Amino acid sequence: MAALIKVGMADYKVGRSPSTLISYGLGSCIGVSLYDPIKKVGGLLHIMLPDSTQARSSDNPAKFADTGIPLMINDVVALGATKARLQAKLAGGAQMFAFSNASDIMKVGTRNAETCKQILRRNGIKIVAEDTGGNYGRTVSIDLETGSYKVKTIDRGEKLI
């Protein structure tokens, strides 16, 4: 029986086939997945904010893109993945509430997506798929047998990326 491993907000988990990693209810947050298709190991990270250097205090590196992504890369490699083979996918980064004078904090979803891509590229990781933006929530999961990344929504159905 394949295990379903839950990844909370501001947290990440790594694992191997046949497990599935899942994270529920992402709004402006981003679910970043990493996958090595040969070794069939991977990880899922649920970040809330782009940049730890702009936060006043936090003991949790998994909350931020800039600190969380390198941490997950290390752990996936420690599980046997080859860094050069890792494929990244990301989903989330919505703006849930519409305001005419949307402040920076309302648009954090866009900044989250941009920063995640930046950090991944800086670490030499290929980004193979992306489903970001919009004004709706997403539940994401990665099947570590196939590497397929499922994005579920309330009104817009579900898709594999």
Place this chain on the structure above:
Amino acid sequence: MIDEFDLTPNQLDAMREIGNVGAGNAATALSQVLNKKIDMNVPKVSIIPIEDVPDLVGGPDALIVAVFLRVYGKAPGNILFLMPKENAFYMVDDLMGRPHGTTQELGEMEVSALKEVGNILTGSYLNSFFHFTNISMIPSIPSLALDMAGAVLNIVLVQLGQMGDYAMVIETKFLAEDDSVQGHFFLVPDPGSLTTLVKAVGVE
């Protein structure tokens, strides 16, 4: 526990009382708008890890309707009025004088009606808040979303997440005797607002 949430038991009581006065008024307003008896529980003040906040409303993938208002003034924060989807639909039916079960989706009119309820609740809440603390707070226009609880709460949690890892939530539940109304009213002060609030109630 993080320093800024280091409140004495008396101060926590005072926060609860602030919530109580505001929510009492809001419950009366809601009861008048809906023309039915509305009960409320004693407000709960919780200081919990940010990632646990969605569990207060059924977990991150629970389907909810949320009316969100930003609060400006000396003690800025956020207000969220959250309802399970079916209760929000019943409320629309009540507001429009239709039998329960009529509303199947939220059109422009339905959204507008629910936002107005959020407005009325927030207005009466902040008004009594002002009488108690003498801190005047001005709400933004309301915004509404129907989606997963985790996604909807992101907007509040992200702001808190920049400051620390904990959230203080003043929560009141509203219930109608026929169970058709079930709503959670949250006041989530910005971390920087706590000192102002504690000072305003004058409790050591």
